[in-house]
Amino acid sequence: MPGPRLAQAQVADHWALFRERLSEVGGEVADFSAVADCPGLFWIQEGLKGFWPGLDLAADPWEAMTGVCRADMAVAETGSVLFASGPDQPRLLSLLPPRHVVLLDPKQIEPNLEAALARLDRRNWAIVTGPSRTADIEGILVRGVHGPRELIVVPFPV
Amino acid sequence: MRSDFDKRAERLPLKVVDSVRTASANKVQGRFQAIASVFAEYDSARRQAAATKEYVLDNLADLLVELEASCLKNGVQVHWAEDAEQANRLILGIVSRAAPSALVVKGKSMATEEIGLNERLIQEGHQVVETDLGEFVVQLDDDVPSHIVTPIIHKDRTDVKRTFESHGLSPRSDEPEELAAVARARLREEFRRADVGISGVNFAVASSGRLVIVENEGNNRLSTTAPRVHIAVMGLEKVLPCDTDLALFLRLLAASSTGQRLTVYTHLVCGPRRPDEPDGPEEVHLVLLDNGRSKILNGALREILKCLRCGACLNVCPVYRQASGHTYRHTYSGPLGAVLAPGLDGVHSHGALAFASTLCGACQEVCPVDIPIPELLLKIRAEVGATPAAPWPVWAWFAQRSARWRMALKALPMVEPLARPWTEHREWPEPSGVDFRRWWDQRP
CATH class of the missing domain: 3.40.50.10420 (NagB/RpiA/CoA transferase-like)
Structure with missing residues (x-):
């Protein structure tokens, strides 16, 4: 559903900045069709499974190679996606699978951290800014040390 | 006079010193770039953070x-x-x-x-x-x-x-x-x-x-x-x-x-x-x-409680870079540790760490909450009391009598071995071959 014109223009700006900052931290943007091409078993958030009826779901979340869930918010300034724990938002989904696909409604992008923090409610929130990384050995950047190695954001207007 | 800290630092393998120096130099660079790209007005951001911590x-x-x-x-x-x-x-x-x-x-x-x-x-x-x-x-x-x-x-x-x-x-x-x-x-x-x-x-x-x-x-x-x-x-x-x-x-x-x-x-x-x-x-x-924190809060080192544990002061410190963290013998090392360790455990157990600093001020400069670390180090030094023995009284004793002074000048080359900790890394000044008085008397 398209929103008012003015808001739309603003959203487009946030999206451009979000995209730039996300790629700075090693995340990427892909389109919806890319999800089905991911190899291995899937862990898909309840309510999204219907979009990909043919995919192999992992019986054990610890075995999943790709996690797919919706972002509850995003921050343009930092390229972050946010997740709030809830009945259909397992905390481990954004952590266990080595590839994390995030469906983001561009309208959910806040311009900066201040705006995002002002919207937090009493759930547990995680602000995720890029794929997991470490530089503990010789200061050399390694991705995917405990959390996901790949963070893929798919624009998903509701 | 070399402290235990100096001795421990000197025993470090060169490989360790190299690792620490390279890594901390890279971190200093990374910090610099990040601050430049994140903050339009870093100084005011830092002042605001320091004020919030003061309020806390x-x-x-x-x-x-x-x-x-x-x-x-x-x-x-x-x-x-x-x-x-x-x-x-x-x-x-x-x-x-x-x-x-x-x-x-x-x-x-x-x-x-x-x-x-x-x-x-x-x-x-x-x-x-x-x-x-x-x-x-x-x-x-x-x-x-x-x-x-x-x-x-x-x-x-x-x-x-x-x-x-x-x-x-x-x-x-x-x-x-x-x-x-x-x-x-x-x-x-x-x-x-x-x-x-x-x-x-x-x-x-x-x-x-x-x-x-x-x-x-x-x-x-x-x-x-x-x-x-x-x-x-x-x-x-x-x-x-x-x-x-x-x-x-x-x-x-x-x-x-x-x-x-x-x-x-x-x-x-x-x-x-x-x-x-x-x-x-x-x-x-x-x-x-x-x-030990509430004790620090009510004492002279209070401001160290603003610390965010970012480690920027370690990376930039010339002493930390040369000495590495283990030399401090405390959970907290570097400039922050040299204040926090004596603060938490008492100046009598870790006060000597306050001397492991050149007081160059780089730590305060990079501190995101502007903690006056050099000032706090001086307070600890004052409390510990013992400042390292300065050579001035010895110099004064010789300089007050011309006979003593002449004798000292003659003996100077003989004391060179005493200065070895200094000369190992620096040039021993070459004497010009003639002292001022003789040059004055013999001038044409």
């Missing part, structure tokens, strides 16, 4: 009471620990109730290093696994961290590979990528089986009760999400008034410590798993650790 210190007791009330409302159990012993006993009680011989996974936490929690848990029959890559290596080595942010800054890839091999892990190469993959695979099982997760806290918000934990690897989130019980250990001074204060502090911490715009994971804990949630800990405990 002025109102610490009230804010902590407010934090406790907010946490309780969120379902977080709050415990107060006056000292290390009390904190350890408290935590031990929670862990033992979770499982008689529990598997504990830990995210990186300097507060738990400070109280020696791991040894205590292990003594009582629990198993403890450090899950941050650097801390994991430190634990395998039975070592202690040499940097508050980068625990194995003193090691290179071959050291890490050797450590892994001596513990039955077989990396195929010494590439950091491979070493990290080996640690990841090994620690997955621990996360899965763990009964309790223990973490530190970077910020705790009094008004909302939100516990904020930042990290890059994901081990901290895993440690505080997968096990049934989460224990967060926090130094009293980490409290902030409101959620809206977080944005500034998150940016300052990420830029100053690792040169990032924001750390990869910012975990905002607001309570245990709710009945309708699929995962998350059933119990969340917050341990508020004093352990």
Whole structure:
């Protein structure tokens, strides 16, 4: 559903900045069709499974190679996606699978951290800014040390 | 006069000095770039952060009471620990109730290093696994961290590979990528089986009760999400008034410590798993650790309690770079440690660290909350009293009588060996061959 014109223009700006900052931290943007091409078993958030009826779901979340869930918010300034724990938002989904696909409604992008923090409610929130990384050995950047190695954001207007 | 600190620093292998110097120089560069790209007005950001911290210190007791009330409302159990012993006993009680011989996974936490929690848990029959890559290596080595942010800054890839091999892990190469993959695979099982997760806290918000934990690897989130019980250990001074204060502090911490715009994971804990949630800990405990902090609050070193533990002052310090963290013999090293260690444990046990500084002021310059570290070091020096023996009284004795002075000049080449600690790294000035008086008398 398209929103008012003015808001739309603003959203487009946030999206451009979000995209730039996300790629700075090693995340990427892909389109919806890319999800089905991911190899291995899937862990898909309840309510999204219907979009990909043919995919192999992992019986054990610890075995999943790709996690797919919706972002509850995003921050343009930092390229972050946010997740709030809830009945259909397992905390481990954004952590266990080595590839994390995030469906983001561009309208959910806040311009900066201040705006995002002002919207937090009493759930547990995680602000995720890029794929997991470490530089503990010789200061050399390694991705995917405990959390996901790949963070893929798919624009998903509701 | 060389101190024990100097002697320990001199015994460091060249390889360690090289590792520390290279890594800290890179971190200084990273910080510089991050600050330039994140802040349009860094100075005012820093002043605002320092003022907020000042407010926190002025109102610490009230804010902590407010934090406790907010946490309780969120379902977080709050415990107060006056000292290390009390904190350890408290935590031990929670862990033992979770499982008689529990598997504990830990995210990186300097507060738990400070109280020696791991040894205590292990003594009582629990198993403890450090899950941050650097801390994991430190634990395998039975070592202690040499940097508050980068625990194995003193090691290179071959050291890490050797450590892994001596513990039955077989990396195929010494590439950091491979070493990290080996640690990841090994620690997955621990996360899965763990009964309790223990973490530190970077910020705790009094008004909302939100516990904020930042990290890059994901081990901290895993440690505080997968096990049934989460224990967060926090130094009293980490409290902030409101959620809206977080944005500034998150940016300052990420830029100053690792040169990032924001750390990869910012975990905002607001309570245990709710009945309708699929995962998350059933119990969340917050341990508020004093352990000398309230004493610091009411003393001359008060401002060190503003510290965010970003480590920027370590990276930039010429003494830390040359000496590495272990030389300080305390959980907290570098300029911050040289103030905090004597602050927490008393100037009589660690006051000598205040002399391990050139007072160049670089630490204060990079501090995101503008802590006047050189000034605090001088206060500790004054309290310790003993300043290193200056040679001036000796010089004065010779300089007051011309006969003595002439004798001293003649003898000067003979005392050169005494100056060896100085001349090892510097040129001994060559005498011109003739002294002033003789030149004056014999001038044409």
